[in-house]
Amino acid sequence: MTRPAVHVLHDNPEWIEVFVRAFEAEGVPLVQWPLDHGVLDLDGEPPQGVFWSRLSASSHTRGAELAKDAARATLSWLESWDRRVVNGSRVADLEVSKVIQHAALRRRGFDVPRTVAVIGTEDLLASARTFAPPFITKHDQGGKGLGVRRFDTQEEFAAYVEGPEFEPSADGITLLQELLVTPEPFITRAEFVGGRFVYAVRVDTSRGAFQLCPADACAVPGDDDPAVPPFVRDESFTAEDPLIQRFQDLLASLDIEIAGIEFLHTVDGRTVTYDINTNTNYNADVEAQAPVPAIREIARYLGGLLDQVTES
Structure with a gap:
């Protein structure tokens, strides 16, 4: 056997x-x-x-x-x-569906970005007009920042949709979403193993990129800046933090045992949760700093x- x-x-x-x-x-x-x-x-x-x-x-x-x-x-x-x-x-x-993630977060009382899911392309332009620019698009089946673009005018968006650069989602669902502005250029990612908090990571977004995968295999060539590490452990969060405890309850309700949850603080005082990544990867530098490395914990x-x- x-x-x-x-x-x-x-x-x-x-x-x-x-x-x-x-x-x-x-x-x-x-x-x-x-x-x-x-x-x-x-x-x-x-x-x-x-x-x-x-x-x-x-x-x-x-x-x-x-x-x-x-x-x-x-x-x-x-x-x-x-x-x-x-x-x-x-x-x-x-x-594989940001729509399902958004619904799960909203149902459990988390602040989420205003989002409209458009199936196909016929209703994209009309739906976009319900957003005041700037706004962004995403793919429903995303990851790697797929389909994430910022648009500062309705005319710019129309040119994109009707032009050769339009990139459809793998499942045909495009998300239109409000642009969230942070006081400082970073988002936070909290890592969980066995449904329990391991550590939080502060992710630098000052380069304007939407590719936030922390694994070395995801690194973009030529995007190295030792003075500004893109991923550092955020020691301000602990397992006792109320938000972290809410995340743990969320994961338990969804039968998720290993995941990273991404959130940010906005200039108008909101704490917005926008992504549950159940295929979480780990940054080698952060793992080396962590008292409990997530990979070994898994x-x-x-x-x-x-x-x-x-x-x-």
Whole structure:
């Protein structure tokens, strides 16, 4: 019989190597389960172990166009066999839709940016006229800052929609959203493992970019400025912070065990939460500074779940 292991379902091998090393250091067996190909024997029993989904909303940009549907099928199969799944099928749907994320946040009382979801392109221009410029667009199935653009006039937006540079979302849903202005150029990302707070990261946005992925594999060539580290640990947040506790309650209600939540403070005093990233990546410099590195915490957490499965 094959030894039980933690199986990581993923669509990007470049993001997995850091976890491979951490799991080896913790003595936890890790098996990679790529989502861009494979076979599911729906009448056959899955292997024993713990199954961790790292489906990424941007998988289609890396040649893994089938990953979203493959993850849904695989997770549903695993859950039908009562396997221990971390970030399961319900969470996969949330990962690939900012509409679902927005609805979950709004329902639970979080301040969210005013957003209109437009299906197709026919109603884009009319919907945009309900926003006072400047405003931004996003892709519903996002990640990597996909489709995020700022528009300062309605004419500029119309030229974009009707021109050759228009970039449709993978699911055909474009989000129109109010532009949020911060007193200082940064947003905050809070990291959670096992539903519990690990640390917060202050993310510099002074360069005007919307690509906020903290992993080294996401680094943009030529965008290095040692004087202004783009990611630093924010020690002002602790597990006792009321906002952090609200985030923990949110994650529990959504069955999310591993995630990063992004929020910001605006010039008019709002604290706005706008993203739940269940395929969270980690910055090497921040991990080196953290008393409890998130990657090692994930290895320990999933290793503990694996012990429970093995003993039962």
